Amino acid sequence: MAVELRIAGWKAENLRCPDHQVNFERSGQGVWPLALVQMPNGTGKTTTLDLLRVALGGRLPESWNAQRVRQFRKKGSPESKGVFEVVLLQNGRRVTLRLSFDFDEGSCRFTTTLPSSGQKVGFSPPAELRRFLRPDFVNLFVFDGELAERLLQQGHTNAEEAIEDLFQLKVLKSVAARVGEYWEQQVEGQSATESRGLSRRRNRVQLLRGRLLELRGEQRRLSEARARLDGELQARRTKYEDDLHAQDSVRDRIFASAEAAREAEARVQSTAGQVLRDMTNPAALSWRFANAMIELKNGFDRVQLPETAAREFFEELAEEESCVCGRPLDPESRDALRARAGRYLGSEEVALLNSIKSDVALLVSADHHFHERQLVDKLEALDRLITDAERLKTERDAEEESAVRVRPELQRAREEMAGLEESIRALDRDLEKFDSADDSAGDQSTFGIKIIERRLKDAEEKLAQITNTLQLRWKRDALRTILEESIRTARRRLGEEICREANERIAALMPNNSIKIDSVRQCLQLKDQDGGSVGETLSVAYAFLSTLFNRTEHQLPFVVDSPANPIDLRVRASVAALIPKLTRQFIAFTISSERDGFLDPLEASAGAGHIKYVTIFRKGDRVQEATARREPQRAETSDGLLVEGRDFFRGFHLESEG
Amino acid sequence: MEPEIRQSIESAVEAADQKPALARKLIAWCESLSDGRESLEDRDSTLRHLADLYETVAVPDSEDLSSSSDVDSSEELDPV
Numbered sequence: 001m002a003v004e005l006r007i008a009g010w011k012a013e014n015l016r017c018p019d020h021q022v023n024f025e026r027s028g029q030g031v032w033p034l035a036l037v038q039m040p041n042g043t044g045k046t047t048t049l050d051l052l053r054v055a056l057g058g059r060l061p062e063s064w065n066a067q068r069v070r071q072f073r074k075k076g077s078p079e080s081k082g083v084f085e086v087v088l089l090q091n092g093r094r095v096t097l098r099l100s101f102d103f104d105e106g107s108c109r110f111t112t113t114l115p116s117s118g119q120k121v122g123f124s125p126p127a128e129l130r131r132f133l134r135p136d137f138v139n140l141f142v143f144d145g146e147l148a149e150r151l152l153q154q155g156h157t158n159a160e161e162a163i164e165d166l167f168q169l170k171v172l173k174s175v176a177a178r179v180g181e182y183w184e185q186q187v188e189g190q191s192a193t194e195s196r197g198l199s200r201r202r203n204r205v206q207l208l209r210g211r212l213l214e215l216r217g218e219q220r221r222l223s224e225a226r227a228r229l230d231g232e233l234q235a236r237r238t239k240y241e242d243d244l245h246a247q248d249s250v251r252d253r254i255f256a257s258a259e260a261a262r263e264a265e266a267r268v269q270s271t272a273g274q275v276l277r278d279m280t281n282p283a284a285l286s287w288r289f290a291n292a293m294i295e296l297k298n299g300f301d302r303v304q305l306p307e308t309a310a311r312e313f314f315e316e317l318a319e320e321e322s323c324v325c326g327r328p329l330d331p332e333s334r335d336a337l338r339a340r341a342g343r344y345l346g347s348e349e350v351a352l353l354n355s356i357k358s359d360v361a362l363l364v365s366a367d368h369h370f371h372e373r374q375l376v377d378k379l380e381a382l383d384r385l386i387t388d389a390e391r392l393k394t395e396r397d398a399e400e401e402s403a404v405r406v407r408p409e410l411q412r413a414r415e416e417m418a419g420l421e422e423s424i425r426a427l428d429r430d431l432e433k434f435d436s437a438d439d440s441a442g443d444q445s446t447f448g449i450k451i452i453e454r455r456l457k458d459a460e461e462k463l464a465q466i467t468n469t470l471q472l473r474w475k476r477d478a479l480r481t482i483l484e485e486s487i488r489t490a491r492r493r494l495g496e497e498i499c500r501e502a503n504e505r506i507a508a509l510m511p512n513n514s515i516k517i518d519s520v521r522q523c524l525q526l527k528d529q530d531g532g533s534v535g536e537t538l539s540v541a542y543a544f545l546s547t548l549f550n551r552t553e554h555q556l557p558f559v560v561d562s563p564a565n566p567i568d569l570r571v572r573a574s575v576a577a578l579i580p581k582l583t584r585q586f587i588a589f590t591i592s593s594e595r596d597g598f599l600d601p602l603e604a605s606a607g608a609g610h611i612k613y614v615t616i617f618r619k620g621d622r623v624q625e626a627t628a629r630r631e632p633q634r635a636e637t638s639d640g641l642l643v644e645g646r647d648f649f650r651g652f653h654l655e656s657e658g
Numbered sequence: 659m660e661p662e663i664r665q666s667i668e669s670a671v672e673a674a675d676q677k678p679a680l681a682r683k684l685i686a687w688c689e690s691l692s693d694g695r696e697s698l699e700d701r702d703s704t705l706r707h708l709a710d711l712y713e714t715v716a717v718p719d720s721e722d723l724s725s726s727s728d729v730d731s732s733e734e735l736d737p738v
Contacts, residue, residue, distance in 0.1 A: 002693075127694060127697070128694050167660050167662075167663060168659065168663070168688070168691075168692040169663070171688050171691045171692050172663075172667075172688060174691075174698055175684075175687070175688060175691070175698075178698060178704060178708060179708065179711070182705070182708040182709075182712065471717045472712065474715075474717050474718070475712045475715040475717060476712075478674055478676065478715050479711060479712070479715060481670075481674060482667070482670040482671055482674050482676070482680070482684070483670075483684075485666075485670035485673065485674075486663070486666040486667040486670040486684075487666075488666075489666035489669060489670065490660075490662050490663040490666035490667075493662040493665070493666060494660065494662050494663075497662065551660070552660075
């Protein structure tokens with residue numbers, strides 16, 4: 001929203017300048033577009049301008065120590081407090097900025113009054129005004145010859161900054177800063193943010209993908225070879241057995257002995273199962289375990305485990321009003337019952353112990369040696385069965401061996417099968433390495449496929465992470481470049497445009513002068529010269545600032561100290577003609593000697609009805625005081641007089657200014 | 659916002675080989691900030707705009723991302 005800022009007035013009390021209050025509001029019409037405040041030398045004009053700048057800028061100058069603050073005290077005044085207050089109109093809304101002086105403390109503080117939030121200690125104008133109400137910027141619209149010179153002085157950046165402030169180029173700078181902060185937030189905690197990290201990670205992913213392909217390929221090749229050999233082996237074995245059993249007598253003998261061997265093996269398996277089950281009973285492993293278990297059971301019997309749980313009984317009792325004996329239970333007794341209940345077994349513990357007792361009674365015979373003897377007998381039987389099974393297997397093999405011995409083609413077939421089996425075993429050994437869980441070796445020396453797959457997954461995640469990071473960084477750089485280039489280009493274009501318009505104004509102000517602004521590079525650069533006379537400098541500054549202020553949608557007041565004093569009489573008329581066009585509110589501090597060659601053309605340009613005339617002077621000149629007291633619009637304070645009106649203004653003259 | 663600033667953003671976006679949508683988004687946000695409708699102090703709104711801008715920027719192929727001249731960071735070594 002466009003800001004329309006006006007100065008409605010100000011007042012000074014108990015300060016070095018005469019007490020006064022000026023009001024620029026024009027009944028029903030906003031403020032006077034032009035106001036001339038005539039303050040003769042020694043009235044405190046410089047003090048008033050300084051106070052205006054500080055009140056509007058919102059920051060006490062560093063030089064304002066206690067001693068400096070006390071220098072604002074009115075000479076000879078017993079008052080310990082002083083006030084300078086500026087009333088602004090922001091789009092018609094009243095904003096009051098006050099400087100309160102405490103001369104005893106040597107301190108000064110701000111208060112701000114807004115219609116919405118009332119009075120607040122400190123400088124807190126509405127947010128929209130803050131970029132204008134800063135010390136640097138206030139110097140552009142509360143203006144004097146010294147500041148005009150600075151616009152043209154190397155080393156001062158206020159001309160360029162004025163453009164940046166007024167045209168909001170600083171918004172682009174702030175956005176550029178946030179663009180960088182956003183990237184930092186997004187990649188916070190990322191291990192790698194630079195391009196070499198990307199190359200390394202990308203290379204590793206490629207290496208692992210290659211390694212995985214290589215291992216899977218080798219595994220597939222070996223598995224296929226194994227399957228081929230296995231098929232070949234099966235075919236050979238089938239043919240071998242067919243050949244072996246081709247003769248009926250041989251086949252019958254081999255089948256009979258093989259059947260006997262299978263039955264013996266089945267008996268071994270069955271008995272071994274029984275032995276293993278028996279061995280789960282400790283009493284079968286040794287009679288000493290049986291003894292100990294029975295002793296444990298007897299111990300449980302002796303302690304007579306309760307049928308009901310005692311702990312719960314005591315815990316429940318602690319909740320009752322009185323004990324089983326009838327005695328009332330107090331809090332102390334309850335605490336004691338709860339604490340001691342822990343000494344007794346609970347229901348779950350009692351159930352477990354009873355279960356152990358009954359299991360021991362069930363599993364351990366009264367004859368403690370019985371289980372051990374039974375197990376030993378079974379082991380001996382198993383031993384005999386194993387011997388028998390081995391003998392029968394040997395007999396079966398012998399039958400086959402005797403058949404093969406007489407048939408060389410079967411012998412060869414067996415040798416070939418043995419060769420195939422050895423090849424398959426070798427392949428199995430080779431294939432085992434692909435299932436290895438060894439994660440200790442480097443990628444090229446690791447064969448475990450699952451290990452390489454996991455490493456690849458990790459590496460791909462890291463690559464994705466850095467790729468995202470680098471994409472974000474690339475975007476950050478692109479956005480920053482765009483914003484920086486936008487600022488550079490906008491600054492250049494605006495500068496050129498403002499220079500062109502300002503030069504047109506300079507030409508109108510000083511038609512016989514060739515002075516021109518060449519460019520804005522921090523300060524204003526004049527064409528073919530380093531500087532101008534005081535009048536030229538002021539004219540250039542007016543032209544520049546009026547161009548600047550007129551180009552933006554924002555409307556600011558323009559307060560100028562001695563707008564015509566340093567300017568040649570020849571140029572005064574041109575400056576006077578320009579002033580009404582500078583801004584919608586122009587307040588000028590003048591002295592009587594400035595009127596010559598300035599006031600008439602100013603009135604001609606603006607129209608006398610559009611100018612407010614204010615004269616403020618310190619009491620002391622009895623003739624002037626008497627004249628002033630005859631004026632209808634006047635205000636008198638203890639040390640000064642303020643008169644409003646054109647005639648008094650034009651006729652005012654003090655000896656000291658002669 | 660002054661036409662010169664809008665045009666500067668548009669030409670900078672074009673020079674960076676980015677789509678006009680990026681310029682439109684930048685201009686709209688900067689205008690909101692300039693006239694006080696939005697503030698950079700509003701964290702949620704600022705994050706939303708920034709995320710949108712980052713999303714709108716077109717990036718080159720990942721191979722070209724490594725052409726940056728930045729020096730390496732102190733990245734930890736990958737495990738063997």
